Amino acid sequence: xxxxxxCEIADTVVPVSRExxxxxxxxxxxxxxxxxxxxxxxxxxxxxxxxxxxxxDALAEAMRSASFTFVNTxxxxxxxxxxxIIRAYQAE
Numbered sequence: 001x002x003x004x005x006x007c008e009i010a011d012t013v014v015p016v017s018r019e020x021x022x023x024x025x026x027x028x029x030x031x032x033x034x035x036x037x038x039x040x041x042x043x044x045x046x047x048x049x050x051x052x053x054x055x056x057d058a059l060a061e062a063m064r065s066a067s068f069t070f071v072n073t074x075x076x077x078x079x080x081x082x083x084x085i086i087r088a089y090q091a092e
Contacts, residue, residue: 004029016040 007013007030014036015021021035054060070089074080 007034010034012036014038 013030013034018037021037024030025032072085076082
């Protein structure tokens with residue numbers, strides 16, 4: 001189903017961020033009063049707990065010995081704009 005059609009027939013549209021909802025409004029696909037944002041879930045307690053453990057693999061060792069480490073996760077697709085980060089660090 002196309003996004004426009006889904007937005008047209010939905011009682012409520014639930015994007016994962018305010019920015020995603022704003023994009024739907026800006027494109028005229030949905031009115032702001034029909035948007036209810038539910039953010040992607042993050043288990044902060046588990047993240048904090050896992051952060052206390054030191055990984056033992058080669059990547060972790062390389063990261064520990066580096067003067068600077070930048071980690072980014074996300075799908076490598078045009079709309080995610082990952083190329084901006086790659087290009088910025090390529091210039092370094």
